[in-house]
Amino acid sequence: MQANWIGRSEGARVDFRVAETGEPLPCFTTRPDTLWGVTFMSMAPEHPLVAKLVRGTPEEEAVLAFVEKCRKVKGLQQAAADFEKEGVFTGRHVINPVNGEKVELWVANYALMEYGTGAVMAVPAHDQRDFEFAKKYDLPIRVVIRPEDSHLAADEMTEAFVDKGVMVNSGPFDGVANVEGIGRVTQYLQDEGMGEGTVSYRIRDWLISRQRFWGAPIPVVHCPVCGEVAVPQDQLPVLLPDAENVNFKPTGTSPLADVEEFVNTTCPECGGPARRDTDTIAQWLCSCWYFLRYISPRDDEKPFDKTLVNRWLPVDQYIGGVEHAVLHLLYSRFIVKVLYDAGYVGFKEPFDALFTQGMICKRTPSGNLEKMSKSKGNVVAPDEIIAKYGADTQRLYTLFIGPPEKDAEWNDRGIIGAYRFLQRFWDIVQDNLDSVRGTPAYCGNGSDLEGADRLVNRETHRVIGRVTHDIEDSWHFNTAVAALMEFTNILKTEERNISPAVMRFALESAAELLCLFVPHIAEEVWELLGHKRSIFGKPWPGWDAEVAQADEIEIPVQVNGRLRAKVVLPSEADETIVQEAALADERVKKYTDGNEVRKVIVIPGRLVNIVVE
Secondary structure, eight states: OHHHHHTOEEEEEEEEEETTTOOEEEEEESOGGGGGGOOEEEEOTTOTTHHHHHTTSTTHHHHHHHHHHHHTSOHHHHHSTTSOOOEEEEEEEEEOTTTOOEEEEEEETTOOTTSTTSEEEEOTTSOHHHHHHHHHHTOOOOOOEEOTTSOOOGGGOSSOOOSOOEEOSOGGGTTOBHHHHHHHHHHHHHHTTSEEEEEEOSOOOOOOEESSSSSEEOOEEEETTTEEEEOOGGGOOOOOOOGGGOOOSOOSSOGGGGOHHHHEEEOTTTOSEEEEOOOEEOHHHHHTTHHHHTTSTTOSSSSSOHHHHHHHOSBSOEEEEGGGIIIIIHHHHHHHHHHHHTTSOSOSOSBSOEEEEOOEEEEOTTSOEEEOOGGGTOOOOHHHHHHHHOHHHHHHHHHHSSOTTSOEEOOHHHHHHHHHHHHHHHHHHHHHHHHHTTOOOOOSOSTTOOHHHHHHHHHHHHHHHHHHHHHHTSOOHHHHHHHHHHHHHHHHHHGGGSOHHHHHHHHHHHHHHHTTTOHHHHHHHHHHTTOOSOGGGSOOOOOOHHHHSOSEEEEEEEETTEEEEEEEEETTOOHHHHHHHHHHOHHHHHHHTTSOEEEEEEETTTEEEEEEO
């Protein structure tokens, strides 16, 4: 996404000119090898020369109406391959410098101002978008690249030829392989004064100033004698005036412009009267380096301490929405690279790793899903949920809603499910509090346990392992929460048969695992269990993989891909035992007796599939 936003393209600038006025109209192309195939030129609707070129011409009204229509379409739509291509002839022509040919100049909605110069040479035989446009408006198509081993006729083409080939109808370059021709034609343009090799970028300058009050004042004064003068370092920072002295009514200018005590100052160079710049720095610029300030937030001498910054940064892990990829993330990288080159930081990148979280979406009354945002007015206010169900419920449901890397649909009914789970856990704690209070937690390997105690001890180790894996290895908090829900169901089912020591081990472990998701309830439970120190001062619970291993497992058995039975076997059973048990099952024999068993596929611990004829 960042590479596309920057949009670096190597190619050539070709110096076309308007035939009727002689005005230069340069264009950028990555395919100078196709220059002899130009049959028209297209301009972006927002190109600054459009209005001037059509002024006073019969085409002026139609062109300007088309430009206005295009202004309402977003740039990403214009760039899409399936976007309907439309255009209008300007009444003007351009001269192709390599052959002197005069071709029509069009304004087209698929020509983008942010790419190259905003004027695009159109080669319909070798560009699919140009091909579709030429077919729609009956414009000429000329082949200048043919396949290496065959002929290519324009009137027989059903799509543009965009593969490698040999240059034809290209003057001095006939017979040259087009890949080689790209460099040779670029040099030819330069030698003949028709253009030059260059690099084009889609990215454009981003203005950092804003005409508003809330922002860092730009530390520049405007002196009638000295011009623009930077505020000396010993006079920084320039502070905003008190808000009560500012008129916030719309005036078309910065609200600071009318605050005389702020605006009127003296020039740092000549000492004469001067005026402060009344623009402020856009908040997004500060957001691109805030992580550096975090290290030394109270330093009033400099923005950050280089020694501390180099000790703690770069950031190990960045988590954010993908919508920040070409804004905050990209410009943070730019700023850090500049600071590195200037010697202010010792690292070239601000963040070591990136995790992009999905969007929370909400269904509209018509049934469509759309991103939840303030601008759409569909945000669910957390205050209402917290007031009714508590902050822990809000947190738990948000984490349980789905994998963090994918979009998820908000469902108000899901809040109730999260609330009921926490209520169930709380009830289990309350029901067993008297019996476990003062009893040490079980800490054995389970070999001395039987029945419900053995089951719950095993499931406690198992849930610790599952939650640990889901958090550390995959960040799937939703499956971690699901594992805890399953665990509390087991506790609820078996609680009357569980000894106090095993129950205490289970409750303490559940609280320790839940504290990351629901800190308030977890802390309350921890205190109720008799602990004096906070649960957050305790290390993460350990677990024993051997204890967590089930004594027996249930394995589905399929016949020709359809589930026919389930067999229960010791967890350590090898493939031979699993296969024999599956074939011996009476429910399976219904489908195998009298048929030839061609193959038995055993996926250890998970599945048996029997293939019969």
